[in-house]
Amino acid sequence: MMMRNASPRSPKNRIASLEHRRRRLLSIVLDTRPLIIGTVYTGYQRCGKPGCHCARGRGHPKTLLMYKAEGRQRCKVVRKADVQWVRAAGQRYREFRAAVRALRALGAKEVEALMGLAHSRAVYYT
Numbered sequence: 819m820m821m822r823n824a825s826p827r828s829p830k831n832r833i834a835s836l837e838h839r840r841r842r843l844l845s846i847v848l849d850t851r852p853l854i855i856g857t858v859y860t861g862y863q864r865c866g867k868p869g870c871h872c873a874r875g876r877g878h879p880k881t882l883l884m885y886k887a888e889g890r891q892r893c894k895v896v897r898k899a900d901v902q903w904v905r906a907a908g909q910r911y912r913e914f915r916a917a918v919r920a921l922r923a924l925g926a927k928e929v930e931a932l933m934g935l936a937h938s939r940a941v942y943y944t
């Protein structure tokens with residue numbers, strides 16, 4: 819059997835780099851800071867006060883949180899004092915979702931790399 823040097827694209831190196839990526843993605847998923855399962859966005863609301871400038875425009879900007887509760891879509895205005903942490907917690911949820919998606923895709927790449935390992939070890943009986 820022939821010995822092979824580990825090239826940058828060898829199956830072992832590919833597996834090591836996929837594992838590195840997996841650890842980075844897991845660190846996002848295993849983060850213990852709170853997250854909000856929902857979507858935070860800026861909406862506009864008219865206050866209804868007579869003579870307010872907003873009556874002519876699209877309204878006052880409001881931070882809104884969309885979330886599901888008991889199977890129903892809900893929308894809540896976020897208080898000014900809470901905007902910063904609610905946005906950060908919403909962002910963490912987006913990152914969590916993206917990491918879970920990436921981990922799922924990584925699984926298929928790992929299987930492919932592991933099969934590459936089998937091919938690199940394969941000997942042919944003739």
Ligand SMILES: [Zn+2]
Nearest residue numbers: 865866870872
């Ligand atoms: Zn107004």
